[in-house]
Amino acid sequence: MEEMELQLKLALSSNLDEGFDLNDHNEEQEYDRLMKKKRCFDETFEEIKNVQVPRTLPLLDHIDLCEEEDGVVGWPPINSWRKKICHHYHHNSRRGCTTPTNYVTVKNGCGGGSRSNSMYVKVKMEGVGIARKVDLSRHHSYQTLIDTLMAMFANEKVQGYKLAYQDKEGDWLLAGDMPWG
């Protein structure tokens, strides 16, 4: 596990069964694309298959419908650009970290610099624009990891999802195929 480039992805199992190849997609592009679109559970599969980037759709569209803004539209008065950044922080702080933590993206080695032993990786769920982060060093089996992730994504309907990760060669593998160690 320590040797691998750690980028996790949750995908609909039906996608994986039908030959949907996570390795096809440029990750950054997909993330950006997902960020821009309003998502619902049913639409997800269709949208992955038909990759169309609407040219004039500004970021505003997605932010409009974000779960965080459950009170008043446009309040507090923060522009869409900054709101996008806020979501990133929001999910980081939800993890209950009150001390400075190194959210170091692990690349080809054990992460965490000299100050911590944490191994944070980004987890993206298909159909959800916002990624979450999880500390792999706190888990000792796939099951606890999956349980934690399901709890994190509790807002979404998580039935039928499978966990996949990208190794250092950039290939996507299903979690559970190889032993945890």
Added chain:
Amino acid sequence: MQVVWLRSSLALRDLQAFIQHTVVYCKMDPKLKKTKNSSSNSANSPDSTHSSFPFPDEVLERVLSFLHSHKDRSSVSLVCKDWYNAERWTRTKLFIGNCYSVSPEIVARRFPRIKSVTLKGKPRFSDFNLVPQHWGADVHSWLVVFAKVYPFLEELRLKRMTLNDESLKFLATSFPGFKALSLLSCEGFSTDGLKAIATHCKNLTELDIQENGMDDLGGGWLSCFSENCSSLEVLNFASLNSEVSFDALEKLVRRCKSLRILKVNKSITLDQLQQLLVLAPQLIELGTGSFQQELTPLQYEGLGIAFSNCKNLQTLSGFWEDTSLHLPVLYAACPSLTFLNLSYATLRSGELAKIVAHSPNIRRLWVLDTVGDKGLEAVGSSCPFLEELRVFPADPFEQDLHHGVTEAGFLAVSHGCRKLHYVLYFCRQMTNAAVATIVQNCPDFTHFRLCIMNPGERDYLTNEPMDEAFGAVVKTCTNLQRLALSGLLTDLTFEYIGKYAKNLEALSVAFAGSSDGGMQCVLQGCPKLRKLEIRDCPFGNAALLSGIEKYETMRSLWMSACNVTMSACKLLAKEMPRLNVEVMRDEGSDESQADKVYIYRTVAGPRRDAPPFVVTL
């Protein structure tokens, strides 16, 4: 023919005094005929062809060419017809604060020699999703006219405008001398449009892309700069996420010896940044890329050295993602900094304290509220020259009171930074007493924007409304130009504003006031008011109509989710033909309600590109 007495090195101050004196004199006697000794710099000019003035046209034009402020130029153009003409021939920079207040054709007729255009479009509340999609403010019709009339256009600066890739391509190919493009909060285009700019604008000096609703389709645009391009002075692509070719960027920076502003995006790593800094130690403003990376001790040292070699660095920004690891590399550059933008970095109090301890010359500081009151205390004790502070919320939708900053932080800054005149402060609690003390400490506020994030929040100690806080602000800060209100506010706040805020130009109101009287006080009491934006307030028709005479002196009025009806809007529109009264209705609301009203003065009549959901009355 030049009149001998006019020195070519005329000091601007002398010039302005001269113009003011002459303006005053002319206003005293509008029927001025040929006179001698008409001003302190009287001329012997027997060749004067003016009936009213002792100066020939060329002299007046030469004199006016020193004027740059568009407000001054506006005043000058009102003196008399000759001055109007001289001014229009010498204006090279056009500033249009509301693109619908005038039409491209009118502008083209009046000003023959424009080289630089600044255009602003949508109402400011569009930043907060209060304006529906496809509202307008498309720049294309402007570009078409400019291509005909100003083929030598060099600069275009757009804010809250809509433009698509075709427009960018048109821009890139229609103006051979085009130099500077700045896009802030615009939408509708993609990186393909930027490709066109990079490819065709051979003399580009500035490309500044900020916070736009654009499609980032990849970083290939950067590679479109030709190998001959060496003229760039400003390059800001911080808000684009896609990876650019570092090789292309490195070569570009190497060639462009005049580069003074470079703001890169997240895809640029720290060691790449170090390489760029070594190539461009002359930078005045730097936006870093991603500031988190595993660095070897050698790389870390190299980065520190690179920063210390940037002797001209005044502005630092960027710092995407958590940055606690490597901040010490900056310390060598901090003493010369005047503007530090840390508003994308979730720094804690200790980290901020260390940075500001090294940055005693800071004038402007932007941070996230993760620094807490303790961080702001450090600012108060380390930054005596601070003039501007902006504290943004990291978690604006979280109700938890334990996050962020409170009145204590603001107080601490006001104690230590007596020159503070601009503040934007997001917090969850505030007291009237704290604000009163703050403005006692810092009476020179020109911009006071306080956002207590829960609408209608009271003074948390006394449980009173926040009227006295803003009362203190307007009473004490006589130079106040811009004010944004929040918290529970009654009409009393507006009475204070109307009575004391005599220099107020821009006011932003939300969830405040008790009756029409509030808005009336402001409209009647603030002579310099230009921009008024109101949302979710109990102001109705009487309030709206009380300003009927005033709106032509203002740039615009926005009212949404108030108590205004269509009949009042129709009346206003009928009485004031030089105002555009635009109404947008929310879905499912009553036909008589005017849910969103946007009123602005214009010489161009009702706009022809209004979408179906905008009704111009």
